[in-house]
Amino acid sequence: MSTPILELSGISKTFGAVRALSEVDFHVGAGEVVALLGDNGAGKSTLVKVISGAHPADSGGVMTWDGTPVTIGTPADAQRLGIATIYQDLALCDNLDIVGNLFLGNERLHFPGTLDEVEMERRAVELLDSLSVSIPSLRVPVAALSGGQRQIIAIARSLLGQPRVVMLDEPTAALGVAQTAQVLDLIERLRDQGLGVVLISHNMADVRAVADRAMVLRLGRDAGDFPIAETSYEEIVAAITGASDNPVSRRSTRTGSSATATKDKE
Amino acid sequence: MSQQTHATEDAEVNGENTGARRDPRLLATVASPSGWLEAVKRSLKGGELGPAPVIVGLILIGIVFQSMNDRFLSPQNLSNLTVQIAAVGLMTTGVIMVLLLGEIDLSIGSVAGLSAGVLAVLAVRHGVSEWIAIGVAVGIGLLVGLLHGFIFAKMGVPAFVVTLAGLLGWQGLHLNLMGSDGSINTSATGPIAMLTQTYFVPVVGWFLVAVALIVYLVSVLLVERRRRQADLPYKPLVEVLFRAFLLALPLMGGVWILNQYKGVPLAFLIFVGFVVILDLVLRKTRYGRMVYAVGGNSEAARRAGIRVDFVRITVFGIASMLAAIGGVMFVSRNFAASVSTGGGEELMMAIAAAVIGGTSLFGGRGNAYSALLGGLVLGAITSGLLLLQMDTSVRFMITAAVLLIAVILDAISRRGRKTHARGGG
Numbered sequence A: 001m002s003t004p005i006l007e008l009s010g011i012s013k014t015f016g017a018v019r020a021l022s023e024v025d026f027h028v029g030a031g032e033v034v035a036l037l038g039d040n041g042a043g044k045s046t047l048v049k050v051i052s053g054a055h056p057a058d059s060g061g062v063m064t065w066d067g068t069p070v071t072i073g074t075p076a077d078a079q080r081l082g083i084a085t086i087y088q089d090l091a092l093c094d095n096l097d098i099v100g101n102l103f104l105g106n107e108r109l110h111f112p113g114t115l116d117e118v119e120m121e122r123r124a125v126e127l128l129d130s131l132s133v134s135i136p137s138l139r140v141p142v143a144a145l146s147g148g149q150r151q152i153i154a155i156a157r158s159l160l161g162q163p164r165v166v167m168l169d170e171p172t173a174a175l176g177v178a179q180t181a182q183v184l185d186l187i188e189r190l191r192d193q194g195l196g197v198v199l200i201s202h203n204m205a206d207v208r209a210v211a212d213r214a215m216v217l218r219l220g221r222d223a224g225d226f227p228i229a230e231t232s233y234e235e236i237v238a239a240i241t242g243a244s245d246n247p248v249s250r251r252s253t254r255t256g257s258s259a260t261a262t263k264d265k266e
Numbered sequence B: 001m002s003q004q005t006h007a008t009e010d011a012e013v014n015g016e017n018t019g020a021r022r023d024p025r026l027l028a029t030v031a032s033p034s035g036w037l038e039a040v041k042r043s044l045k046g047g048e049l050g051p052a053p054v055i056v057g058l059i060l061i062g063i064v065f066q067s068m069n070d071r072f073l074s075p076q077n078l079s080n081l082t083v084q085i086a087a088v089g090l091m092t093t094g095v096i097m098v099l100l101l102g103e104i105d106l107s108i109g110s111v112a113g114l115s116a117g118v119l120a121v122l123a124v125r126h127g128v129s130e131w132i133a134i135g136v137a138v139g140i141g142l143l144v145g146l147l148h149g150f151i152f153a154k155m156g157v158p159a160f161v162v163t164l165a166g167l168l169g170w171q172g173l174h175l176n177l178m179g180s181d182g183s184i185n186t187s188a189t190g191p192i193a194m195l196t197q198t199y200f201v202p203v204v205g206w207f208l209v210a211v212a213l214i215v216y217l218v219s220v221l222l223v224e225r226r227r228r229q230a231d232l233p234y235k236p237l238v239e240v241l242f243r244a245f246l247l248a249l250p251l252m253g254g255v256w257i258l259n260q261y262k263g264v265p266l267a268f269l270i271f272v273g274f275v276v277i278l279d280l281v282l283r284k285t286r287y288g289r290m291v292y293a294v295g296g297n298s299e300a301a302r303r304a305g306i307r308v309d310f311v312r313i314t315v316f317g318i319a320s321m322l323a324a325i326g327g328v329m330f331v332s333r334n335f336a337a338s339v340s341t342g343g344g345e346e347l348m349m350a351i352a353a354a355v356i357g358g359t360s361l362f363g364g365r366g367n368a369y370s371a372l373l374g375g376l377v378l379g380a381i382t383s384g385l386l387l388l389q390m391d392t393s394v395r396f397m398i399t400a401a402v403l404l405i406a407v408i409l410d411a412i413s414r415r416g417r418k419t420h421a422r423g424g425g
């Protein structure tokens, strides 16, 4: 496994009386897809927000970037390091076209203050080509795009800052089969380009398809770190729910639809 | 929809480096006037109507009124019309910026009135030089708008309420300033009066048209050349020339008609000048892009690092400043400021003109030219009914009908776009 770009240890986060994360360890390396798993409310989004600077962690934990300790207190800190985040709600401007959205807040100018549309469109074509993404026209408002295309634009947008770690919070939650495949393809392409990818998903099929490792959170605590290739579906479910006797395994015993050899997690 | 997705996937699976510009689904780029006509038809079907409905409406209004009274299209009537729409038109230009944010400004009528009052009180009662009085009136408008914007953006009070308070409060201040005078007459020869009394000799009009067309052609050709060099889709020369021709028609026709009376009026030129400047700011600058972004999705704009509060405060400032300039125009045309200046239908007409011209009430869509087009529609209706000696009651009802049509078109095209987009939040 590659050496980690980003490493967190002993990270905690409290919201008032709620301890959303306690003493969590996490790391992601170059060219690696790490799935972040856990039930609703387990703290996945909170961990992503800690890393992206949206909600800084409580004091006590240690974060390192390329081995050197760093503090991430604001979204700008995270962006400066090279961390890009695509949130669950995409945050695109429906009324602007693709080029406008890609460069929003980061426009290329040629004359003091005037937009260099030609340069922006050229760079947009280049970027989408490098991701082998094909979209009919870059000058349609993004309102006219399909859900998958919008997701891809949101991802492409985050890549303009040339990040080294990309975090995606449930990027396929609202997508159909074909569009999910498109986004998974894109995630693999990012991995092949040497980026570290953190993927939150409730869809185990997606996770098994693209992730190298699965890091599981349960009630804000570490519940295991599994290499996907060597771990069974049941083991991961057990870690997520916290018991070998869980609703998922009970259901499969009842229906007898699949093997139920649930091992205890280590 | 699902077919499209498959096509995209195929392209990716085959690993072909199909650039966005060579996508087979992209309908052929426009290479001839007939192709352009096709593109127009497509965008009409897609719910993106652009300025087509209002231009058609304007032509219809022209035909109807001309058939009822043949003085309607006379140079004198059209020339007066252009001067009459300037003041409300300037207010509309400001309203458009606020509408682009998805907000509303109900105070512009009162701000125009306050500006008129300040101008007259300073210039007449206190004998301040008219130029300085104009500057102070416009500056007060700017400050008032910045205050509205600040309360809206920083304190989270809905713009509707802030500007409703402004509607009342600034009208009160205006009445207070005027004191016991119902109206204050200004000089009929000073700079204030000249704003609406000046007409340019014919050659100036033609010169301006020539400059406008040359600047347009050169800038478009330069951009298209850069696009070709960058290997991006570009408009062929025929299309550029055709568009220039479409622009030349109203420009040259307008100047030709205005020259048959007294020449191009300064007041109209000021109005059009502000429209052009606003258009350039909105389309070509980072600030304009920020305005559209905040109007489209303020949360997305915030996450993209745009200072949303700054945009909101400045937009309200600019809108009130333009309303104040409108107030100056009212004084200039009437040679007086009265307690009723800006207190009547001005607010409604300014907002109606923006919507009739094609700026959406839902935020994020519209352009500066809707001030000109909408202003011309309302001005033409007013002037036509005046010629037919119909009174205000008829005018209000007809204006209401036109406004409703415009809003319905806006709502329909918005629904059309909504159903296009799916999923993905």
Ligand SMILES: Nc1ncnc2c1ncn2[C@@H]1O[C@H](COP(=O)(O)OP(=O)(O)OP(=O)(O)O)[C@@H](O)[C@H]1O
Binding pocket: A015, A016, A018, A019, A020, A038, A039, A040, A041, A042, A043, A044, A045, A046, A047
């Ligand atoms: N801003 C906040 N203020 C207070 N509590 C919060 C806040 N954000 C998260 N929490 C709490 O922290 C816990 C973890 O929430 P989080 O959003 O990280 O869950 P999640 O794993 O992303 O769940 P899901 O799968 O539903 O998205 C929850 O109990 C939640 O109520």
Ligand SMILES: [Mg+2]
Binding pocket: A044, A045, A046, A169
């Ligand atoms: Mg979440």
